[in-house]
Amino acid sequence: QVQLVQSGAEVKKPGSSVKVSCKASGDTFRSYGISWVRQASGQGLEWMGGIIPMYGTTYYAQHFRGRVTITADESTSTAYMEVTSLTSDDTAIYYCARVVYSGSYSQFDSWGRGILVTVSS
């Protein structure tokens, strides 16, 4: 059973950047993808982007393209996401999720516990 362990809460100033991590254990890191999903307080889930470590390919939601960078370190089974030019609208819980591909289907079958990122002056 895979476990995704995320880094701790962050408090950032507007205009700064934040880099959060997601370490996978219990399964081969390369055999699936990692996606990042955020959720503002009282709001729904928003897919931000993802990476397939086996291929090193990254994908981003249009809304975040250019401001979000997702990377992965296979040697430590850790995925990272950096968000730049933070504003108060980026205050949210950030989840990582394992993306399993079965045939032409895909699903987020394991999730981290989430990281609260607060952007405040």
Added chain:
Amino acid sequence: IQMTQSPSSLSASVGDRVTITCRASQSISNYLNWYQQKPGKAPQLLIYAASRLQSGVPSRFSGSGSGTDFTLTINSLQPEDVASYYCQQTYSTPTFTFGPGTKVDL
């Protein structure tokens, strides 16, 4: 691809049958997943490929639909089912879109 859900919230009694609808802005075949998110917790996968029950999920949950219209049904609602429910399209894999969610209360 845009996703919508209805209703945005609902209240039901223990033992009720609950139905949540998800609609895609274009045909997505059966590339549709459902997630449950309990208050203060991370989401959990309930159903994938529109109708396949994830391992460990109680059989009172079921999904149906294809094309643009999908349904999540909870037969005999239980207190532990109080949560928000989200649909997700995977037709455009490796990019994804979630629906806005449906909050279920007792």
